Amino acid sequence: MAVGHRLFPSPIAVAAELAELAANGPLLIDLGKTLLRASIAFVTAMILGTALGILLGRRRLLDRLFGAWLVVGLNLPAIVVAIVFYIWLGLTEFALIAAVVINKLPLVAATVREGVRSFEPAHDELAAVLRLSSLRRLRRIALPQLMPFLLAAARTGLSLIWKIVLVFEVLGSDGGVGYRVAVLFQSFDITGILAYTTAFILVVLGFEYGVMRPLEHRVLKWR
Numbered sequence: 001m002a003v004g005h006r007l008f009p010s011p012i013a014v015a016a017e018l019a020e021l022a023a024n025g026p027l028l029i030d031l032g033k034t035l036l037r038a039s040i041a042f043v044t045a046m047i048l049g050t051a052l053g054i055l056l057g058r059r060r061l062l063d064r065l066f067g068a069w070l071v072v073g074l075n076l077p078a079i080v081v082a083i084v085f086y087i088w089l090g091l092t093e094f095a096l097i098a099a100v101v102i103n104k105l106p107l108v109a110a111t112v113r114e115g116v117r118s119f120e121p122a123h124d125e126l127a128a129v130l131r132l133s134s135l136r137r138l139r140r141i142a143l144p145q146l147m148p149f150l151l152a153a154a155r156t157g158l159s160l161i162w163k164i165v166l167v168f169e170v171l172g173s174d175g176g177v178g179y180r181v182a183v184l185f186q187s188f189d190i191t192g193i194l195a196y197t198t199a200f201i202l203v204v205l206g207f208e209y210g211v212m213r214p215l216e217h218r219v220l221k222w223r
Contacts, residue, residue, distance in 0.1 A: 009191040017195040026180065027199055034176040035203065037093070038165045041100035042158060048101070049108025049157075050150065056109065057116025070113075073106030082168045091172035100164050107160065108153045115149030147219050155212055162204060 009017075021027035056063040056070070082099045089095035169178025177200050184192040 009194060013191055014194045014198060017191045018198055021192070021195055022199070026175070027196065030175055030177050030180045030196070031199060031203060033173075034165055034169065034178065034200075037097055037100070037169075037176065038158075038161050041097050041104065041165065042154075042161050044097070045101045045104040045108055045157060045161075046150075046154060049105045049153065050112050052105070052109040053112025054116055057113040063113070070106050070110055073102070074110060076103075078103045078164050078167065079171075082164075082171055086172055093173075096165075096168050096173060099168060100161060103164050104157045104161055107157055111149050111153035111156070112146065115146045118149075119145050151212075151216050151219065158207070158212070162200075166200075 018027070056066065078099075081102050082096075085095045085099040085102075089098070165176070166178035166181070169176040170182045173179045177196055181193055181196055184196070
C-alpha cells in the first residue's frame with residue numbers, strides 16, 4: 001500500500017517510525033530487555049528440561065511417576081502460569097522468567113525423553129565392551145544420538161519463548177517489546193506497534209539464519 005491510512009500505515013511510514021524509534025526512542029532498550037529475558041529463560045529451560053528428559057528416558061519408574069505431570073505441563077495454558085507466578089512473586093523480573101521456564105521446560109523434557117528412548121542398545125553394549133568412561137560415553141555415543149532432538153527442542157522452544165515473553169511483558173513488566181506494544185495500544189498507535197513488530201521479526205529471523213541454522217549444519221554435518 002503506497003498511500004497509508006492512520007489504521008493502515010504504509011511500509012514507508014512503518015520503516016520511518018522504526019528508524020526514529022531506534023535512533024531516538026526506547027526501541028533498542030526494549031529489545032535488549034526482551035532478548036535478555038528470553039535468553040535466560042531459554043538457557044535455564046534447556047538445561048533443566050534436558051536433565052529431566054534424560055532421567056525420564058532412562059528410568060521407567062520415574063517416567064511412570066512423573067509422565068502424567070509432563071502431559072499436564074505441556075497442556076497448561078501459559079497465561080494461567082503467568083498470573084499464578086505474578087500473584088505468588090509479584091510483578092518481578094524473576095516471576096516473569098520463572099513463568100517462561102515453567103512453560104517451556106515440559107516441551108524440552110518430552111522431546112529429549114523421546115530422543116533417549118530412541119538410543120540404539122548396541123551402542124551401549126559397544127561402550128561397555130570398550131570400557132568407555134561416563135564422560136566419553138556421553139560425548140561419543142549419547143550426544144550424537146541426542147543432538148537432533150536437542151536442536152528440535154531448541155528451535156521449537158525458541159518459537160514458544162518469543163511469544164510467551166511478549167505476552168508476559170504485556171501482563172506486567174517495566175519494559176520490553178510486549179510492554180511497549182501495550183502502551184502503544186492504549187494510544188491506538190498502529191504505526192508504532194507495527195514498527196516494534198517489524199523489529200522483533202528481524203531479530204527472530206536474524207537469530208534463526210545467523211545462529212540456529214549454522215549451528216544445526218555444523219552439529220549434524222557428520223550425518
